[in-house]
Each structure stands twice: as structure tokens, then as C-alpha cells.
Amino acid sequence: MSEQTPVLIVDDDPDMRAALRQWMGLAGFRPIEVETARQALSKLSSGFEGCVVSDVMLKGEDGLQLMRQVSDIDAEIPVILITGHGDVPMAVDAMRSGAYDFVEKPFDPDRIAEVVWRGVDKRRLVLENRSLHRSLEDSSSLESRLLGNSPAMKTLRERLLHFAKTDAAVLINGETGTGKEVIAQALHGFSLRNKGPFVAINAAALPETMVEAELFGHEAGAFTGADKMRQGRIEQADGGVLFLDEIVSMPISLQAKLLRVLQEKEVDRVGGRKPVRVDLRLVSAANEDPRKAVAEQRLREDLLFRLNTIEIFVPPLRERGSDVQLLFDTFLNRFAAHYDLERPILSSQDEAFLRTYHWPGNVRELRNAAERFVLNAGVGAQALEVLVTGPQAGVSNPSGGNLRELMDAYERTVISNALTRHRGRINLVMEELGLPRRTLNEKMARLEIRRSDGVLEETEG
Template sequence: MSRDTDTTSGAASVAADRTPVLVVDDDPSMRAGLRQWMRLAGFEPVEAVDAEAALGRIDAAFPGCIVSDVLLPGASGVDLLRRVKEIDSELPVVLMTGHGDVPMAVEAMRQGAADFIEKPFDPDLLAAVVRRAVERRRLVLENRALTRRLQDLNGLAARLIGESAQMRALREQISHFAATDASVMIVGETGTGKEVVARALHDLSARAGGPFVALNCAALPETMVEAELFGHEAGAFTGAGQARAGRIEQAEAGVLFLDEISAMPLALQPKLLRVLQEREVDRIGGRGTTRVDIRVVSAANMDPHRAVSQNLLRQDLLYRLNAVEIRIPPLRERGGDARLLFDSFVNRFASDYGIEPAPLAADDAAFLLAHDWPGNVRELRNAAERYVLNTPMGAPALRTLAGGARDMEDMRRHGRLRDLMEGYERRVIADALRRHGGSVAAVLAELDLPRRTLNEKMTRLGLTRGDVDPSMDA
């Protein structure tokens, strides 16, 4: 894009920042006056000569108000009011009337007009009336957006299933940070659901109406990443027959999700850093820059600081990407969430395939909790799908479907349900002690156990006092 075009875009951006006011009048001189007054008052006028043209310029998301003459060719301003209320009952309409039309205007107020103003009118009075209407509209749209967010928030537990303390904390983080526009880095092992978290951040944010554009930096050849991300002009390289916007531009007013960020070629990272700093993108072969309004959410399946130390990720880029860092716990640290997830996936696949799933056997239920699930939620989902599909033929044991040879051997060696459950319980408590550095108070809080119960379990499971704080009461 040329610099001259940039200037034009800047002017358009200023206009876009103003609240639109739809002006409806068949008198050109009146429309010219209203156009000037609206702009002086800080609004962006949109014009129509009759009711039909006006209706073509609005929908339920129109962010401003309508100022219309009562006397229009064809349908009247009052007719327009009725039609507008069918589109959105809370879209404000201000009617302009001549002296003899006041009774009609009063009737229009009863039908839901926001206000009316009598010609000839003081421009300052008109501006005040429009400001009140626009402010009312702003509050209506904000309340609707808040309602949608609350509905989405209630649905967050359906997207990120789990009742473990880690998952409750994760959902709380998402709902909090979604309301900001800060760059977020999501860190988690493969299969933990990093894109699910990224989409939740988008859907709960003020950018929910904008696009969610994803790019997996590890899924493309290094030579293609630059063109995919930054776009190119026609003729920029062999095969570039026409100009193409990159993922950055495609994410305008929305969220750009960069998965596997540490796989991005090092040579391109300074160019991405510049986009984040300057909020403008330069296409390959371009002669100018384009301003962009995006939120960047990135993801890594390894500790980002380790990626920096291994020269996979620039440190200055990391500082731009992880203003907020959200870590997703692996499934093996989420306690009974594995059973909740499995049941959810089984129900979904049973519906998709029209198969009635078999009840889960006791040793399968124990396996769900005892297995490490190295592939995390993705592996569990696959096991649930195979379980449903194999049900009509007599589903084999879940440990067989999961394909874990080590776990099959463990099950043969410790086949009794009691042994399996004790092994799982021991591992959960030992892992919690390790995570909290031996802090018994933190373990009690995480596992929601009374101190006496924890003591009894540690004794029964062979976890000695030396494994925890020696000051713990017997």
C-alpha cells in the first residue's frame, strides 16, 4: 500500500471512529445542513432520501441513531419508525417535524420514537437530542454484549470440562484476561487444548465480532511462513500472480492465533516483532505499510524461556508475546477430570454415530484415572471415539484401545480394582506434595481433604512423614 493510500486510510479510520447517524430527508439542502451539523458535533452522517433507502442502511447491530423527517416520499417517517422497530425495538429514531405535524410526532412518541424536534431548530439542540439517543444506544449494545459474554462464560465450563482446582483456576484466568487486549501466550503440552483456550479468549472478548485467524508455525515449510503471515503483492515472487493479504491483515479487528510460536523461523521473528510494536504490516514486495488492529495470542508446547535459551525464540519477541502467560495443566495432573472428559466425549460420539455405548467396566474406569495420558485430552478423545465405534462388536478393554503397552502390563500385574485405585491415589497425593514443595496446607487446599484424612491416606499408602513437612500433626 502506498503512503498516499495510508493517508486516505487514516482519514477513513477517523470517520470509522465516529458514531454513525442515519439522516433521512428528501430535501438536498436539509441533508447538506444536517451533514455539516452532525460532523461538527462529532458524528459521522449516513444519508438516505426515503424510508426504503434508510432501511437498507441499518440492521440490529447499527451503533448509532436515525434522524428522519416525518414527511418523506412514499412511506412516512412514522412508517419508517414502525419498520425500524421490527428490526430492533431499541434502535432510537428521532423525528423532525414541521409545526403542523406536532400531533403526528406525539403519536410517534407513543409508538417508540426516541424524541422529536420541530423545524426550524437550533443545531445545538439537535446535537443534544442526538447525543442522548446515541448514548442510549451505546448502553443498549453494551448490555447486549455483556449478556452474550455472560452466556459464553456460563458455557466456558462446557468447552473446558473439569472440576479440578487447576481447571477452575484456568477458566477464571480466561474470563479475566479475555476482557483485556493484552497479548497472551498459552503454554501447554501437545493435546492439552491450547487452541480451545485461544478461541475462548476471542469469544469472551470485545473482539468476538471480529475474525479468529490461526496459523500453525510448525505446519508450514519455512519458505511459506513469511507469505502466509505477512501477505504479498502481485509479482513479489514467482507464482505470486495477484496480491494477497496475509494472516495478520486477515485478523483485522480480531485475534491472530500463532500456534507453535517457537517453530517460527528466527529470520522472521524481528519482522513479527515490528508488527507488534508499530501495529503495521509490510507485505512482501510492498512499497508501504498497512495499519492493523489485532490482538495476538500465541501458544507453545515447551517452556518459552527454554525456547529462548535454545535459540528458538527471540527474547525481545517473547516479552511482546507474553504480557499474560496462561499455562494449561496436563491431564495427568487433573485428577478425576479424565472421567468427566471421557463421558463427555462418549456421549458426543454416541450421538454422532448413532451407537449406544456400553457401560464402562470397573477396570476401565480405574484405567482412566491411572493412565498418564501422554497425549492429553487429544489422546483421551481418540480413545473415547474408538470405544464407541467398537461397542457393537464388543468393545475391548479401554487399556487396549488406548494402546498403552506399559499400562496393559501394569493392569495385568495389578489387576484388582482396589490396587489400581490405591496406586492412583498415591500418585495424586505424591504429585501434589511435589508441586507444592511439601507444603501440607497447600495440598490440603488443593485436594480438599481434612488433615486427619490426609494423614490416614499417607500412612496407608506408604507416604512417610519424611515426604512432607515434619511439623505436620499425627
């Protein structure tokens, strides 16, 4: 803690204030002295960086009243109470009510310094966690919502900002776990409809018998159990954005009804006699090729034409390069703050696995891995690969060996994965890894890497 960290001393005894001022100064803090609770409260705010040291017995008000008033300002400002011998039971009750600690008179200066050090250290963590939450969750910037410095993510953010200002229907296409709902929320947040509702529904998560009533609503008496009128999700999204995830899973029988909503801008409730006007923007998502679904007659072609006025493709995590490290570090910080734990450090083996694993579950899997890594760090930390793929997998990189062997193992994995990803197209591997042809050939020869049988030939020129 810096020597500028403030400690607010509250005591109506000038001799005790002088002693505490000296001890706090010697301990490296910046003492602030006041005589009364009222004076103390005027020095505090939710951004106060230190802690409060107060006598239990004050003129006019006692330390317990002060503690409650401090809690009204910020419940996480540590309040340390100084008590006389007869005040100990009261101090114990105070701790149950939220006091950080108490020190009984007469006390050793080192003892109170130790308690204050712990208090201000806790306060520092509280303020750091709040700052982290603000930057990661409360920030309105698109970069904070869609993290990544890869060209694919920069292009995605540019396209999203451009399309957000329109009311055209958007179809988001990407693998499971790539963050399609996050993109839909960003389209809403940066649009002119951001004051309206954002209503999300997963078409694959509802039984077919419930989808119609869930989407379109129903009138009282429309079916058994419908004892009163209920708005559907489409009506609830009036004035805002309706997000339909896994749109291909919507029953084909309801797709014509959804198409009519988009064409006529009105919805027919189940059992209703009169359509209800709606004004919304539809954003949908698919984790498979919607054109394939049309060919297989699982998705109406005319509905697809209404859905994909704008089509956004979300790149899988394995194609985003160093974004994996950036995202993982961000998740580590977030979960360390959330669980009030120390942020764990990755070993060289963990870092190698992080960069070479394909992450089939994409960002969702990476986020889960970071949470598990944080929680396991303090109880017999396990290798990241074991947490992700299970104990039977072992760790892909050698646990022993010199630096050269570790680097060779890492390079072998990176180049082999790139070759597989690009189906043997050497020119694309060169571009991804930033290597000239000669260097790549030398590394492949030294590491005994060969192109797989049946891969596509490289494109010349």
C-alpha cells in the first residue's frame, strides 16, 4: 500500500489522536484526525481509499452509530474500533454488524498497525474489483463488448456499427459459443432502438407445443390452462429488438406465421380475432448454414430472404489468433474479482495449450476454462489442458526437457495445427504464422512435419 493511503482517526481524546497519528505515520499511512462522528462523515465517500479507526466511546455519538453511518456511504469501507476493557462485548456485537475488527486498550502499536494494514489491503482489492467491473461490464464501448484485436474482429465491429443504425433484419451466422447473442445485444445497444426492449428466445429450447404461444401470445380461453391473455415475445419486443436464436430449429409450421409478422408488422395471438400492430427489428442467429437448411426443407426460403437482409458471420475462436490470450486474460481478471481470489499465473505449458487447442466450444468454452482455472488455483492447481480435456488427456507438451525441446514441441504443434486448419495450403499457413516460405520449409524439415495425405495443393501466385 502506498504511503499516501489515508487512515481516518476518530477520537475525542487529543492524546490518543496524537499517538495514533504518530503510529500511522510511522507505518506508512496518511493520518487524518477528527474529533466527532459528524466530522468523520464529511471526510468519507464511496471512493475513500483507506479505512476508519474509531474509538467506541465518542462525545455525542458512539462508534457503533458512526459505523452504521459509514456503511450507508459505502458498506465496504473497513471500520476498526478501539475499545476499553468493558466495551469488548459491544465490540464483538459490532463485528457481527459489519465492523472490520477491534483493538482493545491498552494495545501494542504494532498490533493496530497490522490490523490497519489488513483493512487497507482489503479496501484496495474492493476498489480494484469495482474498477474492473466498470471497465468490463459497465463500459459502453463496443470494444469492451466484443473483445479482440484480430482483423476478423475489427472488421466485425466496423460492420456492426454500420448496420446498427438501420432497421434491417440481421442474420448472425456462427458456430455454437462464438457469442451470437452478445452481437445481437450490441446491435440493439448501438441502435436507435436502444431505449426499447431486447427480447431473446431460443427456438430450440422450447417444446414445439409451446413455441407458438410463447412467440405470438394467446387470448384468455384459447386453450386449456390459458386463463388470461398473455403477450407473446414478439409483442414484448415492440419498439425494440427481438432476437431469435437457432432460428433453423423453429417448427416449419410456424415459419409462415413469422413471415407474416415481418411482412405485415402485426401479430396474431393464439385464439385472437384481431391482429396487433408491432414495431420491432428482428435479429436471428443460426449455428449452421441456413441455405443447407433450406435445401433440406427445414427452413422456408422466403423466410430466409426476410431474415438475412444483412448477414453477419462470426469467426470461430480458432481463427482469431492472439485474441485467445486476450480473452482468457480478461476472463481470469473477471473471475478473480468475482470470487475475490488472487489471479492465477499460467505456466509455459498452460500458455502453449491455450494457443494450440482448437477450442471447439469457442468463447463459451474458453470462458468456462478460465473460471475453472481461477477456482482450482488455490486447491492443488491443475494444468489448463487437464481442466479442459480431462485427466485422461495428460498434458500435450513435455513436462521435462530443456528450453529447446519445449520450444520445438510448441512450434511443432502450432505448425501442424495451422496445416490442418488450412488443409495443407502452404501459402495460407505462411500468411497466418507470418513466416517466409524458406523459414517455414526449414522448420517443417527440422521438426519432421509433413503435409497430410489428400490435402489441397497450394495456390501459386
